[in-house]
Amino acid sequence: AKQSGRNQFMFFTKSLQEHAAELMETEQHLRNALELNQLSLHFQPLVRSRTGRVTGFEALLRWHHPTLGNIPPDKFIPVAEESGLIGSIGEWVLDTALMHAKNWHNQGQKLYISVNLSRRQLDLGMNDKKLSALLSKHQFDPSYLVLEITESLLLDNSDTTVIRLESIKDLGVHLAIDDFGTGYSSLSYLKRFPIDSLKIDKEFVRDLTSDSDDVELVTAIIAMARSLKLRLIAEGVETEEQRKILLRLGCEFLQGYYFAKPMPASEVQTWLTHYEP
Numbered sequence: 613a614k615q616s617g618r619n620q621f622m623f624f625t626k627s628l629q630e631h632a633a634e635l636m637e638t639e640q641h642l643r644n645a646l647e648l649n650q651l652s653l654h655f656q657p658l659v660r661s662r663t664g665r666v667t668g669f670e671a672l673l674r675w676h677h678p679t680l681g682n683i684p685p686d687k688f689i690p691v692a693e694e695s696g697l698i699g700s701i702g703e704w705v706l707d708t709a710l711m712h713a714k715n716w717h718n719q720g721q722k723l724y725i726s727v728n729l730s731r732r733q734l735d736l737g738m739n740d741k742k743l744s745a746l747l748s749k750h751q752f753d754p755s756y757l758v759l760e761i762t763e764s765l766l767l768d769n770s771d772t773t774v775i776r777l778e779s780i781k782d783l784g785v786h787l788a789i790d791d792f793g794t795g796y797s798s799l800s801y802l803k804r805f806p807i808d809s810l811k812i813d814k815e816f817v818r819d820l821t822s823d824s825d826d827v828e829l830v831t832a833i834i835a836m837a838r839s840l841k842l843r844l845i846a847e848g849v850e851t852e853e854q855r856k857i858l859l860r861l862g863c864e865f866l867q868g869y870y871f872a873k874p875m876p877a878s879e880v881q882t883w884l885t886h887y888e889p
């Protein structure tokens with residue numbers, strides 16, 4: 613047993629080293645990604661479950677590197693957070709997302725824009741002043757901006773975090789809790805934060821048609837959201853069956869490949885023209 617433990621340990625340290633080298637390489641490339649125009653945003657529609665009508669889009673970051681190819685956000689966002697690069701990247705995301713959403717508004721389409729905001733961005737200086745400056749720059753109606761923050765942020769229910777979020781919220785923007793159900797938030801946390809909506813993580817949507825436990829869970833989340841007067845969005849809806857169940861359970865908004873995959877900004881108008889609820 614000792615022998616194999618030792619081998620496992622050696623295997624472990626080696627892969628850690630490799631992992632660390634990979635992270636450093638990613639970070640170096642990521643440092644230049646903004647300047648070299650390798651980052652872009654894709655947009656995925658959110659629809660009202662009852663009518664199928666599009667209410668807005670979520671902005672999702674994409675990184676295309678000339679030799680490494682497309683690097684998925686799950687791989688580079690953690691690196692961006694760790695290195696602090698998420699500060700400048702996150703500002704670029706907000707700036708760019710607001711620019712596109714303003715274009716839609718100018719074309720008569722009053723759509724919401726959802727932007728992911730990571731916890732680290734708050735520490736790196738994304739605050740009410742900065743956000744307010746960006747909103748003014750684009751003359752963007754704050755009530756059409758939704759900031760999605762992950763559930764883990766609720767775990768830090770220190771006064772400073774709550775106050776920071778409250779001053780952002782006071783600009784008139786909406787706050788949503790992302791990946792809801794994967795963390796450990798309790799009702800008291802939810803009450804303490806100035807949030808408007810919850811996004812049920814796609815993990816729970818995935819097995820909705822086969823796993824009755826997940827149906828129970830989603831039913832409970834929906835009941836809780838109702839009692840707290842929070843809007844509810846389900847992400848990762850891929851099938852008609854899932855759509856039907858979520859509609860029946862009373863989930864108001866849906867998002868997922870069933871409606872559309874995230875698309876470049878240049879395709880949004882055409883997609884909207886051809887989309888039939």
Ligand code: C2E
Pocket residue numbers: 656671672673684685686689702705728729730760790791814847848849850867868869870874
């Ligand atoms: P998220 O915010 O939970 O975004 C939803 C993810 O689910 C996206 O992955 C989206 O492409 C994917 N998705 C949408 N519909 C479906 C579906 O029907 N089935 C499945 N299996 N997946 C679906 P993506 O674009 O790879 O982003 C991954 C995560 O990276 C995001 O999860 C978010 O946490 C983070 N992220 C993306 N863009 C940004 C950003 O601009 N800023 C920050 N801070 N984080 C971002």
Ligand code: CA
Pocket residue numbers: 670728760790
């Ligand atoms: Ca999100």
Ligand code: CA
Pocket residue numbers: 790791813814847
């Ligand atoms: Ca999610």
Ligand code: CA
Pocket residue numbers: 791
């Ligand atoms: Ca996620």
